[in-house]
Amino acid sequence: MDYRFSEKFIDLKPSAIREIFKSLGTPGSISFAAGNPSPESFPVSDMKRIADEIFENEPVTALQYGITEGYTPLRRLVSERLKRVYNIGTPDDDLIIVTGGQQGIELTCKVMCNEGDVVLCEDPSFIGALNAFRSLGAKLVGVPLEGDGIDVTALEEALKNNPRAKFLYTIPTFQNPAGITTSLEKRRAVLGLAKKYDILILEDNPYGDLRFTGEDVATYKSLDTEGRVLYCGSFSKVLSAGMRIGFLCANKALITKIVVAKQVEDVHTNVLFQMICAKYIEQCDLETHIAEIRKLYRHKAGLMLSALEKYMPPEVSFTRPEGGIFLWCSLPEGLSLGEFVKRAGEKNVFVVPGTAFSPDPEAPNRSFRLNYSMPSDGEIERGIKILADIAKDMLKR
């Protein structure tokens, strides 16, 4: 039979990245396409021991329905850590556990936006968020990303032109896909614009813990004095991605609505992993564990940057992330991104073309995203050489 889908879903496509992810079975292939944390970052033996203890001592709590807001000890521990590490959280704030940061992003749009309302975002930005906004009928308006964060002048222009703007979605720290960190000056300017044009800011910070060089920059949430910022975080990049535990910290009035929205999506996040997270924080040393991951990614990012410097023709530019798991390469004018990505795939090297991250996938694009957390050291060296050879070959013509 013919199905009459909702208008918002007729044209919505699955994430290009997750589709690539599915087809990565080829032996010998090198993937720079994933957004996955390194498996070395999973504290397997601690989790195993903690899961065992929970099944032994508190099985009913882990296996019975929980409350939508999340497992109370975890909410308290996450709030305490946010305060301690990021100076986030005021007496007017509350925190909800969500099924991965993705759900926090989607729920924020769901409770704030009517169909046709505008979400401002960096261009490029995280495809999962962009698709979530699209799936809810929001209109995406992209604002160019510069080396030190969003283009503030263009942002004000966009705010002037879009009176239905409800919030700015931003990944200010080790941005996905660009690896860029927004400067403190720009964060202050953006907050000023948010106030002037009365919009909210959804600050997505899944990589914030993964700084491996440079100095921390204050989060939007810690700079916010008005309840204008929703802060979305996640354990996906520091404990496990498969466990789907994220959190959203914002003004109580916002969290109250988000609880209702979450209740109708999945009732609550799976309890066992909330308990594992809480007990991991209580019993183990999360900060030392994170320091180990930073060390690992410092090494891998360093390898990738060295290989890019060594092999890549100077016409190809790339960002130098201070943390996180991605960097962003741009081909020079005249080279076709489509051809480059296709030829890389033929050599079994996978990257994600910039079009996937654009609020306007039809716009011209010459950039692609590279991930360094998943490939091995050898793969990084070999893969970048292959990409460089393709770029050189294309430049010859």
Next chain:
Amino acid sequence: MDYRFSEKFIDLKPSAIREIFKSLGTPGSISFAAGNPSPESFPVSDMKRIADEIFENEPVTALQYGITEGYTPLRRLVSERLKRVYNIGTPDDDLIIVTGGQQGIELTCKVMCNEGDVVLCEDPSFIGALNAFRSLGAKLVGVPLEGDGIDVTALEEALKNNPRAKFLYTIPTFQNPAGITTSLEKRRAVLGLAKKYDILILEDNPYGDLRFTGEDVATYKSLDTEGRVLYCGSFSKVLSAGMRIGFLCANKALITKIVVAKQVEDVHTNVLFQMICAKYIEQCDLETHIAEIRKLYRHKAGLMLSALEKYMPPEVSFTRPEGGIFLWCSLPEGLSLGEFVKRAGEKNVFVVPGTAFSPDPEAPNRSFRLNYSMPSDGEIERGIKILADIAKDMLKR
């Protein structure tokens, strides 16, 4: 600051049941309000052993990102069981793992309904589903539920009056809240109407495995030859509610869209529990485990029915479920449901008023839901006596 929420969320309230659930701390209180499975139904030691094996042998699969469709071995095992037990599944069907049945319900509405489209539902029906539909801007049209299922004449009337009807949401087996099972004749008639008026049927069957008396009735999905039925199931009532594992089986074209919708909500369902489910089905005897739960609920339902017969004045009517975890009581005309529920609460006995389950919460209501899976044997006896005494006292006036 003042927040401008989306129109759909301005008035949406949290589920009355989950709010009651949160306030159930009072020692000595008796709750017939929950929708929770009995903790005795959790196969704790098998799960503990299986989790341990997974952490030992396949930790990276469990802790890394998975694919949106779900853990492949679990999808296969669930499909096989659906075919074997319910004769569900055709070569045109596919199956997705969702974060509890709740997500399957919400995603179906999300991909099918534009704002203002109509969802038909039984009156009364599951509050979680009704709120999900409301949260997406769908219009609810309730159709009265009779002793043998939905009122077919009223359903046709509703279909005639609502050309924007997209699907019928139904819990045909051991309905929540009413405990009623729709007869085979009515299922055939409803399928005929669905065809005549070209709507889909979302068959929600979280309790179908829990028949403790009487004969199985064919599912809508197994009677469907056109791809008109989406079948939503769950492990919440047979393995664990806290693990949030459900599934949706439907025509491939529908599942393809639902995968996209799920991807933007939570990327995928937590992998460890998908693996635990799969290995439980492979290694243990799920059917014997379910037979034990049926025995337990047969006993508890029997106790509650006996207590109702023994204590309740004949003016109060109640349903006689053949499975599941709920029954439905109705006060006689003239008695106030609000007063009854309030007085019960004052005696520390909690029931959910029928208003919570109505597509129109403002409509007059004299019914309430009783759950027998959670209270102990003694609580069932004592609690029903307290409720009966209140009803008798109210009848005296």
